Amino acid sequence: MTVKYDFSGKTVLITGAASGFGKAAAQAFANSGARLALLDINMQQLKDSSLVLDETGAEYLLLRCDISNPAEVNSAFNRLKEHYGSLDIAINNAGVVHPLNRIADLTEDEFDKTINVNLKGTFLCMQQELSIMLETSTGTILNTASVSGLIGSPFLGLYAAAKHGVLGLTRSAALEYGRKGIRVNALCPTFATTPMLDEIAGEKGQKFQQHLASQVPMLRLATTQEVVEAMQWLCSDNNSYMNGAAVTIDGGLTAA
Template sequence: MTDILNLPASNVTGKRVLITGGASGIGAASALLLASRGAKVVIGDMNEELGASIARQGVDAGNSITFKKVDVTNGDEVRALFHFAMKELGGLDVVINNAGIDHNPKPMHELSDDDFDRSIAVNLKGVWHCMRAAVACMAGSGGGHVINVASIAGLRSAPLLSAYSASKHGVMGLTKSAAHEYARVNIRFNAVCPSFIDTPMVQNTMAKMDERAQKATINASPLRRLGKVEEVSSAIAWLASDESSFMNGHAFTLDGGMLA
């Protein structure tokens, strides 16, 4: 298999980037990759220890990553994060809304109110908080690009993950609507829609499955494997570059062929 990290790198030098959910998984991989290519990055996350660790990794490598704690379900905290990023970076070119949670796989009728409400609060309303804050920062400064990390569960059914799927379908609706609303001020909105990627969240979900379900999850892709965080972060790096300048309102699918 071709080493994707050895392919010509998309140019993100000098890009000012904010990433939520940046302490682990796709968010952390994206932060480290973008910073290594010359972007200036602020990451927000609930996990202070992991967030600070990712920032240190970036700084130790001679790159620019700064961490600030945030709960994306809280509008005031989100606004404070964006204010911090604007002050730290001098503006924002790219916002990557990656913060998200899963829930225990179970039939829809067995989900608790808390399961459903928490999924919507983090995965959907949290993204809306960040999109709204991004527009406030970008509309008067020439525009920018907002990249929402959704899921193929936002494009198709996701048995036993109905609340998660509902939240991700909502993210797709927000993405497409905002892409039309804010094109006039040069703010683009796109979504990345991965399938099962080898992240701590996916591993946590799979740990709650029996062996048969785990195998079915892995084999759902024609490539017969989980995706790698590097494969998603490389796609995000391309989206963050000017090479994606005519893409707007798109669901960028990374699923190994599941929807083919």
């Protein structure tokens, strides 16, 4: 693999690192010389997925954490501070979807889970990240939102509400902390081929994915690698002036 970025000496935190974008991002940042703090609610899957990191020689810390639980978030970030002392890059990427349904048919439990993980979890992690980054007046935060943060998403109404909220947090934090040397941006991918998409597609599987791809001007879904490439550039020093942006990576879906 070609290493395009140099994150040597940087501490990079990734939530939802056991699967999909987060897992692939962990590998890409490890290949680029970063030391990692990887958080996920599923510790066994996180351990399994991090085995490949041993080949990179990168230092990594695995932390089981439900990002929607304030006590767990607090304890995970205390461990991170004890271990690394500082934080350069944080990718708030953990997220969940709910079953496809019209708003009138979604449940209160689905509301609570979707909002608690995607929005409250991002908020809780951002609070910790900002307080660590303020100590050095440097750092960059990237929130994995979605095109569902920018436009309505039929049958994924709660997910869209949560991701719109993530963009609100991102833009507000950019306004508050830009002067403190911290950049805060969001990435807005369209559907990509990760386990989350398999969960959404359910029994409809390939047919559903083909339907989604047919809606995209480029007539295909994103690959995980394309999303991770964007994550790396957005978090790199090459991207030194972008702050408060909601960057689409969607094959043109939201261009209309």
